[in-house]
Amino acid sequence: MFSRRQILAGAGVGLVAAPAILRAQQLLTAFPFRLGIASGDPSHDGFVIWTRLCPDPVDEHGGMPMGPVDVDWFVYEDVGMKRVAQKGSATAWPELGHSIHVELAGLQPDRPYWYRFVLGRDKTQLGRTRTLPAPGAAFDRLRFAAAGCQHYEDGLFTAYAHLAREDVAFIWHYGDYIYEDRARQVNYERDGRARVHVRDHVGTECYTIGDYRRRYAQYKMDPDLQAAHRVAPWFTTFDDHEVVDNWTSTVSPYQPDPALFAIRRAAAMQAYYEHMPLRRASMPSNGAMQLYRRSRIGDLLTTHFLDTRQYRSPLPCKGGFEPTCPAVADPKQTVLGGAQQQWLERGLSDGGSRWNLVAQQVMMMPLDRQSEPGGGEIRNLDSWAGYDAARERMAARFAGRGDVIVMTGDEHQNFAGELRRQGGKGEVAAPEFVVTSISSGGDGWVRPEVQAQLRAHNPALQYVSDQRGYAVCEVTRDLWQTRFRGVDQVTTPGGAIATLATASVERGKPAINLS
Missing domain, CATH: 3.60.21.70 (Alkaline phosphatase D (PhoD))
Structure with a gap:
């Protein structure tokens, strides 16, 4: 697996073949979040947040190395990103085109949240999403x-x-x-x-x-x-x-x-x-x-x-x-x-x-x-x-x-x-x-x-x-x-x-x- 540290520093040469390491290093020559971000399928306590690592959109594999890559994600309670609601790391797998689908649960109903993804020094823009009212709750x-x-x-x-x-x-x-x-x-x-x-x-x-x-x-x-x-x-x-x-x-x-x-x-x-x-x-x-x-x-x-x-x-x-x-x-x-x-x-x-x-x-x-x-x-x-x-x-x-x-x-x-x-x-x-x-x-x-x-x-x-x-x-x-x-x-x-x-x-x- 290509960790964030390996991608940034070129470490782990003994763990993977040299061509794959070259691809990982080349990942940093172009912004990996060129396809943007999205959220979807909201419920009363969560939603999905999405991105795909794709530094080269014309390439069949998006210009990515043929190995999994870890990406950090953050969900915030405020647009100023001072209160973290949840955070974690997700793996972008080559079998799915290095796309990421993070399913969130345990959040508060009927309120906005903000989110972003981070890979090394690269960060996505801040996205806004929201949860829905709980099923059966009074709503006008x-x-x-x-x-x-x-x-x-x-x-x-x-x-x-x-x-x-x-x-x-x-x-x-x-x-x-x-x-x-x-x-x-x-x-x-x-x-x-x-x-x-x-x-x-x-x-x-x-x-x-x-x-x-x-x-x-x-x-x-x-x-x-x-x-x-x-x-x-x-x-x-x-x-x-x-x-x-x-x-x-x-x-x-x-x-x-x-x-x-x-x-x-x-x-x-x-x-x-x-x-x-x-x-x-x-x-x-x-x-x-x-x-x-x-x-x-x-x-x-x-x-x-x-x-x-x-x-x-x-x-x-x-x-x-x-x-x-x-x-x-x-x-x-x-x-x-x-x-x-x-x-x-x-x-x-x-x-x-x-x-x-x-x-x-x-x-x-x-x-x-x-x-x-x-x-x-x-x-x-x-x-x-x-x-x-x-x-x-x-x-x-x-x-x-x-x-x-x-x-x-x-x-x-x-x-x-x-x-x-x-x-x-x-x-x-x-x-x-x-x-x-x-x-x-x-x-x-x-x-x-x-x-x-x-x-x-x-x-x-x-x-x-x-x-x-x-x-x-x-x-x-x-x-x-x-x-x-x-x-x-x-x-x-x-x-x-x-x-x-x-x-x-x-x-x-x-x-x-x-x-």
Whole structure:
């Protein structure tokens, strides 16, 4: 093992081979914490703090020696770092890309903490995180943010710079933290226009663990993303681009051999764990991850974070924006899988919270996406709109409660609408808020006339907008408010933030009120 003393002084030459010692000494020629820090998965008495040693982000191994390295960590009760709450040493193992996940427990509920990592003379910036109220404790008000879909080539992460200035208890990232596309690939928007690259990916399309590590390192070096990680703990879930576009379970649209896709999926999941502030319970095992999980925040809110990729039936029809085929109505098709569905139903039955947040990746509302008058129905079949029976089961479970809010990402647009039974034409089961992207889609790609057609064909849809940004939710005992926050540009620096709309829901009444 490379201790801090060995790295600093070049000691221990007799203990390891000379080339490894050279790599250890070279570690000091570049700052090892270039990917920043993060905290996540907060509970009432702790959280995870994360970093990864990576002095050379382009290198497959981050420019690190092929051996374990000890790193000190500190958690403080005050921003002045005078009162140490806990401290210790963690080992950065090469098997996990020299990433570190420290799980803290035994802290006080519902209060902020500050943290940093130290390796020899090198120190990270100071991060701020917090614990949540104890489950069942009386609690009256919560603010949190939702964000995701951050294609590096499509735009700058300006929205994260603004999000870093919001006062929120946590940030939920709904997926597409990276995009697996190859560098300088010519992409096209859904309307056929060429997508302009603001900045290019480094390297090839991601297939191996080295490819994915390099891609995460490039994203993680963005200063605005780092700033958003430093101010609050994150709950993270993946969607499709952390692996490959439109994958489901063991199926990739681009690899007919499931054995080969399994290799790629395993590499992607390892890299995802290496770069997210996740607990050890989510460490990949046998090519899979345990990502659906629950958090009870006082007696105010229970959050159910879903996984709509690992257990989903293959995409029906051709799996794109297209008319439906008979497979869409197949009652055996599933989005969550049996075990996760039962887990969610048990959680919703437990009671004890004023509100339930169902936080997931792909839209539940079966919107008709036709953009021309007089055309036939078009759906996004890589969403719950491609799984009618599964969606109806969910809608039936939500109906009549008045305490369920569905939140979603993936679409690169803001939507506020009603999840209705009977194919979107029946009883309102729950409101659904779909949050736009951080950068995916650039400055905007949906023409105003297309947005108007979308509203005309979907009476359940109350609001739609096409700007990059995030959402801030304020939850009180009887009122839920979602503020859609948007920046006016991401293809050039200096984008200004504004509240585009505020959607409110009274507890017990699933109707959406806009202001």
